[in-house]
Amino acid sequence: MIDFRPVANIIGWLLVALGVIMLVPMLADLVTGSLDWRIFLISAFVTVTAGGLVVLATASTDASGLTLRQSFLVTTLSWTVLPIFGGLPFMLAFDHISFTDSMFEAMSGLTTTGATVFAGLDSMPPGILLWRSILHWLGGLGIVLVALIFLPVMKVGGMQHFRSEGFDTMGKVLPRAADISWMLLQIYAGLTILCAAAFLLTGMNAFDAVNHALSTLSTGGFSTRDTSFTHYSASAHWVGIVFMFLAGLPFIRYLQFINGSYRPLFSDIQIRAYLRWTLYAIGAVLAFRILREEGDFEPMLRETAFNVVSMFSGTGFGSNDVTAWGDFPILVLVVVGFIGACTASTGCSIKVFRYLVLFEAIKTQLKQLVYPNRVIPMHLDGRRLDEEVVVSVVVMFTAYVVGFGVLTVLLSLSGLEMRTAFTAAWTSICNVGPVWGAEVGPTGDLDGFPTFAKWLMILAMLMGRLEMVAVLVLVLPRFWRG
Amino acid sequence: MIDFRPVANIIGWLLVALGVIMLVPMLADLVTGSLDWRIFLISAFVTVTAGGLVVLATASTDASGLTLRQSFLVTTLSWTVLPIFGGLPFMLAFDHISFTDSMFEAMSGLTTTGATVFAGLDSMPPGILLWRSILHWLGGLGIVLVALIFLPVMKVGGMQHFRSEGFDTMGKVLPRAADISWMLLQIYAGLTILCAAAFLLTGMNAFDAVNHALSTLSTGGFSTRDTSFTHYSASAHWVGIVFMFLAGLPFIRYLQFINGSYRPLFSDIQIRAYLRWTLYAIGAVLAFRILREEGDFEPMLRETAFNVVSMFSGTGFGSNDVTAWGDFPILVLVVVGFIGACTASTGCSIKVFRYLVLFEAIKTQLKQLVYPNRVIPMHLDGRRLDEEVVVSVVVMFTAYVVGFGVLTVLLSLSGLEMRTAFTAAWTSICNVGPVWGAEVGPTGDLDGFPTFAKWLMILAMLMGRLEMVAVLVLVLPRFWRG
Numbered sequence: 001m002i003d004f005r006p007v008a009n010i011i012g013w014l015l016v017a018l019g020v021i022m023l024v025p026m027l028a029d030l031v032t033g034s035l036d037w038r039i040f041l042i043s044a045f046v047t048v049t050a051g052g053l054v055v056l057a058t059a060s061t062d063a064s065g066l067t068l069r070q071s072f073l074v075t076t077l078s079w080t081v082l083p084i085f086g087g088l089p090f091m092l093a094f095d096h097i098s099f100t101d102s103m104f105e106a107m108s109g110l111t112t113t114g115a116t117v118f119a120g121l122d123s124m125p126p127g128i129l130l131w132r133s134i135l136h137w138l139g140g141l142g143i144v145l146v147a148l149i150f151l152p153v154m155k156v157g158g159m160q161h162f163r164s165e166g167f168d169t170m171g172k173v174l175p176r177a178a179d180i181s182w183m184l185l186q187i188y189a190g191l192t193i194l195c196a197a198a199f200l201l202t203g204m205n206a207f208d209a210v211n212h213a214l215s216t217l218s219t220g221g222f223s224t225r226d227t228s229f230t231h232y233s234a235s236a237h238w239v240g241i242v243f244m245f246l247a248g249l250p251f252i253r254y255l256q257f258i259n260g261s262y263r264p265l266f267s268d269i270q271i272r273a274y275l276r277w278t279l280y281a282i283g284a285v286l287a288f289r290i291l292r293e294e295g296d297f298e299p300m301l302r303e304t305a306f307n308v309v310s311m312f313s314g315t316g317f318g319s320n321d322v323t324a325w326g327d328f329p330i331l332v333l334v335v336v337g338f339i340g341a342c343t344a345s346t347g348c349s350i351k352v353f354r355y356l357v358l359f360e361a362i363k364t365q366l367k368q369l370v371y372p373n374r375v376i377p378m379h380l381d382g383r384r385l386d387e388e389v390v391v392s393v394v395v396m397f398t399a400y401v402v403g404f405g406v407l408t409v410l411l412s413l414s415g416l417e418m419r420t421a422f423t424a425a426w427t428s429i430c431n432v433g434p435v436w437g438a439e440v441g442p443t444g445d446l447d448g449f450p451t452f453a454k455w456l457m458i459l460a461m462l463m464g465r466l467e468m469v470a471v472l473v474l475v476l477p478r479f480w481r482g
Numbered sequence: 483m484i485d486f487r488p489v490a491n492i493i494g495w496l497l498v499a500l501g502v503i504m505l506v507p508m509l510a511d512l513v514t515g516s517l518d519w520r521i522f523l524i525s526a527f528v529t530v531t532a533g534g535l536v537v538l539a540t541a542s543t544d545a546s547g548l549t550l551r552q553s554f555l556v557t558t559l560s561w562t563v564l565p566i567f568g569g570l571p572f573m574l575a576f577d578h579i580s581f582t583d584s585m586f587e588a589m590s591g592l593t594t595t596g597a598t599v600f601a602g603l604d605s606m607p608p609g610i611l612l613w614r615s616i617l618h619w620l621g622g623l624g625i626v627l628v629a630l631i632f633l634p635v636m637k638v639g640g641m642q643h644f645r646s647e648g649f650d651t652m653g654k655v656l657p658r659a660a661d662i663s664w665m666l667l668q669i670y671a672g673l674t675i676l677c678a679a680a681f682l683l684t685g686m687n688a689f690d691a692v693n694h695a696l697s698t699l700s701t702g703g704f705s706t707r708d709t710s711f712t713h714y715s716a717s718a719h720w721v722g723i724v725f726m727f728l729a730g731l732p733f734i735r736y737l738q739f740i741n742g743s744y745r746p747l748f749s750d751i752q753i754r755a756y757l758r759w760t761l762y763a764i765g766a767v768l769a770f771r772i773l774r775e776e777g778d779f780e781p782m783l784r785e786t787a788f789n790v791v792s793m794f795s796g797t798g799f800g801s802n803d804v805t806a807w808g809d810f811p812i813l814v815l816v817v818v819g820f821i822g823a824c825t826a827s828t829g830c831s832i833k834v835f836r837y838l839v840l841f842e843a844i845k846t847q848l849k850q851l852v853y854p855n856r857v858i859p860m861h862l863d864g865r866r867l868d869e870e871v872v873v874s875v876v877v878m879f880t881a882y883v884v885g886f887g888v889l890t891v892l893l894s895l896s897g898l899e900m901r902t903a904f905t906a907a908w909t910s911i912c913n914v915g916p917v918w919g920a921e922v923g924p925t926g927d928l929d930g931f932p933t934f935a936k937w938l939m940i941l942a943m944l945m946g947r948l949e950m951v952a953v954l955v956l957v958l959p960r961f962w963r964g
C-alpha cells in the first residue's frame with residue numbers, strides 16, 4: 001500500500017499557500033473599491049481551512065523524502081485538487097458560473113492553457129482578472145519545479161536525460177528541492193518584473209502590465225481584454241515576443257547562468273533548434289503573407305512573429321485575426337503548437353527536445369537498416385543518448401498523438417463541429433489556448449461549449465500539462481497494488 | 483558502390499511483364515469494338531521494348547540473390563518506374579491528360595490508393611477502366627510479396643517480428659520467393675475470382691464484377707462508375723464488405739491455411755484486434771446515426787459497415803454521401819484510415835500490428851515507471867517482443883505522423899484549403915482514396931488540384947505504400963557510399 005499521508009501533507013500545504021495568495025486579488029479589489037473583495041476572503045478562508053485540516057491530520061508524517069509512487073501522486077493530485085479550490089472565486093463571483101466552468105477556468109489557469117469560458121473581460125472586477133493571471137503564474141512556477149525536480153527521477157518523457165545536470169537527488173529530494181525552488185523563484189519573479197516594467201514603458205497601464213507579465217512568463221495566455229493584444233501598441237507586441245520566447249527556454253539554463261555558467265544558455269542544442277524553427281516558421285508565414293497581402297512590412301512582420309512565438313511557446317495570446325491570413329499560416333501555427341518550446345520551461349506540448357530525440361532515432365534507425373550488423377549508438381548534443389530515453393520519449397509522443405485523435409473524436413461526439421473539435425483538442429492537450437470554430441464566442445470564449453466537451457478539455461489540459469505519461473501511470477492497476 | 487545491374491535486371495523483367503499484361507485491356511477494347519485498343523498495343527510495345535533492353539543490358543548479372551541495399555532499391559524503384567510506364571495508356575488515350583495526371587493515376591493505381599483525376603468513368607472505353615483495376619491488382623500483389631519477402635529482412639516497420647514465421651531467407655531469397663509468390667498468386671487470384679463471382683450473383687454485369695473484384699482484393703478503390711458503389715444493389719454492398727475485410731487480413735495466414743494450419747488464421751491477435759476495432763467503429767457510427775436519423779435499420783447498418791470497412795481496410799470505395807452523416811462519423815472514418823488493416827495484407831496505412839506494439843510499449847513503460855529497477859520484457863501474442871521491433875515500429879509511426887503534418891502544410895501551401903489539404907494528406911499517405919473538400923470535383927475526382935499538390939500526393943502515395951522508412955533510407959547519403 002502507498003502511504004498517502006506525505007502526499008496529502010504536501011497537497012495540504014499547497015492549499016494553504018493558495019489560500020494565502022488569494023489575499024492578493026482581495027487587496028486589488030479593496031484598493032479599487034470593488035465589492036468583490038469579500039469573495040476572495042471567503043475563498044481564502046475555505047481553502048486555508050481545508051488545507052490546514054489536511055496538514056494537521058497528516059502532521060506526524062516524515063516528509064523528508066517521497067517514494068516514486070508518491071511523487072506521481074503528488075504531481076497529478078496537485079493539478080487536480082488546486083483547480084477545485086482555485087475556481088472558488090469564479091463560482092462565488094458570478095451567478096452563471098457553474099462548477100464545470102469554474103473548474104475549467106482554474107484548470108486552464110493552472111495548466112497555463114489560457115482557454116477561457118469568460119467573455120466581457122474588460123468590465124470585470126480587477127480581483128477576478130488578477131486571480132486568473134496569478135493562477136497562470138503559479139502553474140508555470142509549479143510546472144518548472146516538477147520538470148526540474150520530479151520528472152527526471154520519474155523518468156517521464158525522457159527527462160532522465162537531464163539528470164546528470166545535477167538535479168538527480170530523489171529520496172533526499174526535498175532539501176535540494178528547496179535550493180532549486182528558491183533560485184527558480186528569484187529568476188521567474190525577476191523575469192516577470194522585467195516584463196511588467198517593459199510593458200509599462202510601452203504605455204500599458206500598471207494593472208494590465210502586471211497581469212500580462214504574469215501570463216506571459218507562464219506562457220499562459222489569459223488577458224485582461226477581450227481583444228487580447230490587439231488592444232495594445234506595437235511596442236507592447238515586441239515586448240511580448242521577447243518575453244514569450246524567453247519563457248519557452250529551459251529554466252535550468254537560467255539557473256546555470258546566474259550561477260556563473262554562461263555557456264550552457266547559448267550553446268544548448270535545444271535552444272538553438274527552438275530559435276531556428278521559430279525563425280523558419282516566421283519566415284514561411286511572412287513570405288506567404290507578403291505574396292498575398294498589401295500593407296506595411298513592420299506590422300506584417302510583427303503580427304507574424306507575435307503569433308508564431310505565441311503558439312510555439314504555447315502562450316496563446318492573440319493579436320489580429322489570424323484566420324484572415326489564410327489556411328497555410330493557420331496550419332503553421334497549429335504545427336508549431338504541436339511542437340512546443342523547450343523542456344523545463346513554462347511552455348507546453350511535446351517540446352523541441354523530444355523532436356530532436358525522435359529525429360535522431362529515425363536517423364539512427366535508417367543507418368541501422370543500411371548496416372544491419374553494426375551497433376550504431378545515438379547521440380544528442382555530443383552526449384550519448386540512452387535507449388531508455390528514446391523509448392520514454394517515444395511513449396510520450398505516441399500518447400500525445402493517440403490522445404489527440406481520441407480527444408478529437410470524443411469532442412466531435414460531444415456535439416462540436418469538426419474544426420472546433422480539432423482545434424479544441426489541440427489547444428487543450430498542447431495547452432496552447434485559442435480555439436477556432438463556429439461554437440467559439442465572439443471574443444474567443446468557450447462558454448457555449450457542451451458540458452461534456454468542457455470536462456474532456458479539463459482532463460486533456462491536465463494530462464497534456466503533465467506530459468501524458470505522469471497521469472496515465474495512475475490508471476495502471478498495479479500502481480495501486482503492492 | 484552498389485551493383486545496380488541486378489536491380490535494373492529485375493525492374494526490366496517487371497516492365498516486360500507489365501507490357502505483356504497491357505494486352506489484356508487491349509483485348510477488352512478489341513472485343514467491345516473500341517478503337518482504343520491501339521493505345522494499349524503502342525504502350526505494350528514501348529514498355530516491353532524498354533524493359534527488354536534493360537534486361538539485355540544487364541543479362542550477365544547473377545540474380546540469385548540481392549544484397550540489403552539492392553532490396554531497398556528494387557522496392558522503391560519498382561513503384562517509381564512502373565507507374566511511369568503504367569500511365570502511358572492514359573496519356574495516349576486522352577488529349578487533356580498530362581504526364582502529371584497519368585503519373586498520378588498510375589501511382590494511385592499501383593499503390594492501391596484509388597484517388598483519381600478522372601471524371602466521367604461511366605462513358606470511358608472498357609480498356610482504360612480495366613487497366614486501372616489491373617494496376618490496383620498488380621500493386622496489391624506486389625505489396626504483399628514485398629511484405630512477406632523483403633520487409634522482414636529489411637527490418638522495416640517491425641516486420642522482422644514475423645521472420646520466424648518462415649520467410650526469413652535473404653541472400654537466397656529468390657528461390658524461396660518463387661514458392662511464396664506462386665502460392666500467394668493462387669490465393670490472391672482465387673479470392674478475386676470468388677469475389678467477382680459473388681458480385682455477378684448480386685446482379686452486377688460481368689465487366690463491372692471483374693473490375694470491382696480486382697480493386698476490392700487489392701484494397702484499391704477505383705470504380706468503373708463515377709458514383710462508385712452507390713450504383714449497385716444492397717447485396718453488392720454486403721459482398722464488398724466481406725471481401726474488403728478479407729483483403730485486409732495478413733496473407734501469410736491464408737498461406738498457412740491452405741498448407742493445412744487452420745489455427746493461425748483464427749487465433750492471430752492482429753486479426754482479432756482488427757475485427758474488434760472494426761466492430762467498435764461500426765457500432766459507434768451506427769449508434770450516432772440511429773440517434774440522429776430517420777430510416778430503416780438495414781440500409782443504415784449496411785452503409786455504415788461498408789464505409790467503415792472501406793476506410794479501415796484502406797479500400798476507399800464510397801457508398802452514399804458520408805459527409806451528410808455529420809462530423810463524428812467522418813472523424814471515425816479518418817481515424818480508422820490512420821489505423822489501417824493488418825500487416826502483409828493488401829491494406830495500407832500504419833496497421834493494427836504497429837498499434838498493438840505501440841500500446842504494449844506504453845503499457846510496459848508505465849509499469850517500468852512504477853518498478854524502475856525491474857527489467858520488464860514486452861510481449862505480443864505470447865511471444866517476446868524485441869526492443870528492436872519496437873524501435874522499428876516507433877520510427878515508422880513517427881515518420882507517418884511527422885510526414886502527415888509536413889504534407890498537410892505543403893498541400894495547403896500549394897493552394898488547397900485546409901479541409902482538402904488535411905484529407906488529401908491523409909488519403910495519400912495512408913493510401914485510402916477519398917478526399918473531401920471544396921476543390922474536389924463533383925464525382926470525387928482531383929482533376930482540379932494544382933500540379934504541385936498532385937506531385938506531393940504522388941510522392942506521399944509512394945512513401946506511404948512502402949511504409950515510409952523503405953523510401954527514406956534512400957535519402958541517407960551513406961546509403962550510396964561504401
Ligand SMILES: [K+]
Nearest residue numbers: 113314315432
Ligand atoms: K497557453
Ligand SMILES: [K+]
Nearest residue numbers: 595796797914
Ligand atoms: K485505397
